[in-house]
Amino acid sequence: MSSLPPLPKLARVAHAGHCNRCLSALPSSHAHIDASRLAIGFYCLGTLDLLGLIDEKTKEEERQSWREWLWQQQTRGVYGTGFKPSSYMTAESPNDTMQDEYSKFDTPHLIMTYTAILTLAILRDDFTQLDRKGIIRFLGSCQREDGSFTSFPEGGEADLRQVYCAFAISSMLGDWSGIKVDRAVAYIQRCFSHEGGYGQQPTGEALGGTTYCALASLYLAPSATVTENANSYITSSERHRLIRWLVQNQAPAGGFSGRTNKLADACYCFWCGASLQILGVGDTVDKASLASFLARCQFKFGGISKDPDDRPDPYHTYLSLAALCLFPLEDADVSWRLPRLDPLWNASEPTANWIREHVSVSPCD
Amino acid sequence: MPRIIGDGGEGPLLFSERPDWADVTPIPQHEGYNPIAPIFYAPEYKDATDYFRGIVKTNEKSQRVLELTETVIRMNPAHYSAWQYRYHTLLAINASLDTELKLMDILAIQFLKTYQVWHHRRLILTALHSSSPPLSDPSASPSEPPPLDTTPKDFKAAQIELAFISRVLMTDAKNYHTWSYRQWLLAFFDDARLWEGEMSFVERLLEEDVRNNSAWHHRFFVVFGREQLPGDESRESVLKRELAYTKDQIALAPNNPSAWNYLRGILERTKTPFSNLRTFVEPYTKTRSSEEPKEDVLDLENPAPSSTAELPCVAALEFLADIYEDESENKENAIEIWKTLANERDTMRKKYWEYRIKELLENA
Numbered sequence: 001m002s003s004l005p006p007l008p009k010l011a012r013v014a015h016a017g018h019c020n021r022c023l024s025a026l027p028s029s030h031a032h033i034d035a036s037r038l039a040i041g042f043y044c045l046g047t048l049d050l051l052g053l054i055d056e057k058t059k060e061e062e063r064q065s066w067r068e069w070l071w072q073q074q075t076r077g078v079y080g081t082g083f084k085p086s087s088y089m090t091a092e093s094p095n096d097t098m099q100d101e102y103s104k105f106d107t108p109h110l111i112m113t114y115t116a117i118l119t120l121a122i123l124r125d126d127f128t129q130l131d132r133k134g135i136i137r138f139l140g141s142c143q144r145e146d147g148s149f150t151s152f153p154e155g156g157e158a159d160l161r162q163v164y165c166a167f168a169i170s171s172m173l174g175d176w177s178g179i180k181v182d183r184a185v186a187y188i189q190r191c192f193s194h195e196g197g198y199g200q201q202p203t204g205e206a207l208g209g210t211t212y213c214a215l216a217s218l219y220l221a222p223s224a225t226v227t228e229n230a231n232s233y234i235t236s237s238e239r240h241r242l243i244r245w246l247v248q249n250q251a252p253a254g255g256f257s258g259r260t261n262k263l264a265d266a267c268y269c270f271w272c273g274a275s276l277q278i279l280g281v282g283d284t285v286d287k288a289s290l291a292s293f294l295a296r297c298q299f300k301f302g303g304i305s306k307d308p309d310d311r312p313d314p315y316h317t318y319l320s321l322a323a324l325c326l327f328p329l330e331d332a333d334v335s336w337r338l339p340r341l342d343p344l345w346n347a348s349e350p351t352a353n354w355i356r357e358h359v360s361v362s363p364c365d
Numbered sequence: 366m367p368r369i370i371g372d373g374g375e376g377p378l379l380f381s382e383r384p385d386w387a388d389v390t391p392i393p394q395h396e397g398y399n400p401i402a403p404i405f406y407a408p409e410y411k412d413a414t415d416y417f418r419g420i421v422k423t424n425e426k427s428q429r430v431l432e433l434t435e436t437v438i439r440m441n442p443a444h445y446s447a448w449q450y451r452y453h454t455l456l457a458i459n460a461s462l463d464t465e466l467k468l469m470d471i472l473a474i475q476f477l478k479t480y481q482v483w484h485h486r487r488l489i490l491t492a493l494h495s496s497s498p499p500l501s502d503p504s505a506s507p508s509e510p511p512p513l514d515t516t517p518k519d520f521k522a523a524q525i526e527l528a529f530i531s532r533v534l535m536t537d538a539k540n541y542h543t544w545s546y547r548q549w550l551l552a553f554f555d556d557a558r559l560w561e562g563e564m565s566f567v568e569r570l571l572e573e574d575v576r577n578n579s580a581w582h583h584r585f586f587v588v589f590g591r592e593q594l595p596g597d598e599s600r601e602s603v604l605k606r607e608l609a610y611t612k613d614q615i616a617l618a619p620n621n622p623s624a625w626n627y628l629r630g631i632l633e634r635t636k637t638p639f640s641n642l643r644t645f646v647e648p649y650t651k652t653r654s655s656e657e658p659k660e661d662v663l664d665l666e667n668p669a670p671s672s673t674a675e676l677p678c679v680a681a682l683e684f685l686a687d688i689y690e691d692e693s694e695n696k697e698n699a700i701e702i703w704k705t706l707a708n709e710r711d712t713m714r715k716k717y718w719e720y721r722i723k724e725l726l727e728n729a
Binding site: 022023024025026027028030031032033034035036037038040041044062065066068069070072086087088089090091092093103105106119151152155156157193194195196199200201203204205206207237241243245247248250252254259260261262281283284285286289 | 392393394395396397398399400401402403404405406407410414418421422440441442443444445446449450479480484539541544545548549552576577578579581582585586589590621622623626627629630631633634713714715716717720
């Protein structure tokens with residue numbers, strides 16, 4: 001471990017610049033993210049949030065217009081209320097009224113609803129426009145018999161990502177009445193694989209991202225009995241195997257891989273690292289090697305890429321910084337100083353607090 | 366931004382330039398003031414999506430909608446509304462789903478990493494082989510099981526599908542979507558004859574790359590994934606076969622976590638004590654020494670590490686420590702191994718091995 005090269009600076013301003021550029025415009029070659037632009041917005045603004053540069057790098061009038069645009073994506077209809085991935089299916093209407101009910105092919109999207117709430121919290125919205133009851137109903141419309149959730153009512157893929165979003169939203173709203181928690185928990189448990197991680201679906205290979213989704217969901221879920229530590233949804237044998245598999249994924253390069261025998265990828269530093277934090281054993285991570293790997297993933301013109309030889313994008317930039325929030329180095333340069341992160345919601349502490357104060361149906365008093 | 370027509374004849378006409386689309390009113394996208402991450406749409410994309418919004422508005426389901434949605438999908442394979450509308454159109458006009466599947470053969474390879482490509486394929490397969498095609502989507506594990514005896518037509522179709530997936534795995538042997546789809550397909554048709562061929566398929570892939578974790582995972586799925594479990598006796602023979610195979614693969618490449626994870630997986634699944642493997646594991650935990658006496662007896666059940674293997678093997682040390690941990694007289698030995706791992710053999714996980722020591726001492 002002593003052979004690590006000295007850590008360069010974390011190029012904070014350059015990373016903020018990368019995300020600011022993506023926020024303002026993307027080239028035509030990015031058409032494939034047209035139906036997930038809210039997620040891109042979350043990664044970009046989330047990056048600025050973690051770097052503490054929201055106020056410095058964006059203007060209040062910009063933040064106001066983004067909040068307005070985000071609220072335009074909130075849409076109501078027969079399945080309840082949620083957020084659309086972007087305006088990609090929104091028809092231009094002559095009088096510019098947006099209050100029409102959504103059509104069958106322009107419904108809200110479960111994952112995008114989660115990212116919209118996070119993004120609005122980052123932008124410190126007051127959430128007076130949030131249709132809480134409608135969202136609760138929408139979650140129920142997405143749940144299937146087997147406990148899993150589809151991305152949108154009556155369609156789309158169903159795997160652990162959607163379960164996580166439904167759980168995160170329910171916990172943010174402080175209202176679990178929209179979903180059948182027991183069935184969803186049983187679905188999560190069926191995804192546990194022979195290796196000790198959770199697959200994307202019940203028959204899937206253990207994968208870092210979906211292991212995070214499973215664990216965060218189980219720790220967000222309201223327990224029947226409130227026990228202090230041991231989470232009743234995970235057996236001690238499963239916990240043992242989970243920790244083993246997760247630490248095994250820290251690859252020789254210092255970063256984490258998402259699956260056994262794959263190469264390290266910056267995003268799994270968060271998915272696996274946060275999973276270990278959730279299990280209360282974040283100390284098992286080799287923090288210095290992790291930071292050294294992420295330092296090498298920094299692109300010279302800003303942004304962080306999945307590995308040192310790739311091009312950066314907002315997704316890997318945000319998740320790398322989120323990982324660094326969870327594993328701070330005591331003796332590193334001041335540029336590496338980042339806020340604490342709520343590992344279950346994947347939000348900075350101040351943003352998570354904002355959600356607690358403004359999103360919850362019955363705010364804690 | 367009008368395109369100059371006839372400036373070299375490149376590309377097909379825009380929908381707005383085509384007389385056969387003149388009856389459709391295109392609907393521009395409402396972007397709003399200062400949107401987040403706006404995309405500078407290419408004129409072709411803007412044109413096709415304007416017409417797509419127009420079609421959705423009038424609820425047209427026709428042959429030409431298939432052309433339009435294909436155009437949109439080729440430019441944005443993650444446009445799930447276009448996929449969704451395409452599926453509804455296929456059913457509404459009673460289009461040939463076999464033809465659709467042929468098109469999907471091409472698109473799957475072109476857009477291998479897109480969720481929607483594989484999701485659409487599941488819908489088509491389900492529609493082709495169920496009495497009533499689902500209007501929404503089929504579960505990962507189908508809620509409506511197909512008849513116990515697959516019809517010859519379904520069996521043939523499933524074989525063709527499996528062959529197609531095998532071809533796709535040639536281009537990317539670890540693609541998550543492709544493997545998920547294969548597992549879904551096997552569960553969907555639930556025909557023992559289809560499952561039988563999977564073992565030789567997995568072994569072929571592992572011969573090519575013994576570190577292909579997806580192939581190891583698939584092996585576990587094939588061995589233990591079927592509801593229809595064999596009787597106790599054959600269950601024993603299954604364990605014996607799997608242990609023999611895994612040991613051979615470990616002997617071939619001892620520092621392969623996929624094989625060790627598989628070994629642990631089958632032991633845990635069958636509730637077999639780790640200590641049963643002690644004789645096999647021990648040689649992998651020793652440092653190689655030149656004075657080592659040659660083995661007189663070749664133990665076929667416990668293949669020795671290959672002569673070029675890097676020893677001791679971290680996974681074997683870990684395995685042996687796990688055996689020791691459960692034996693009251695050997696707890697000190699477990700701690701010794703973890704110390705070696707922490708300080709010499711696996712320093713990346715130093716804190717983890719120290720955590721194991723702490724856990725053991727606390728639970729003592």
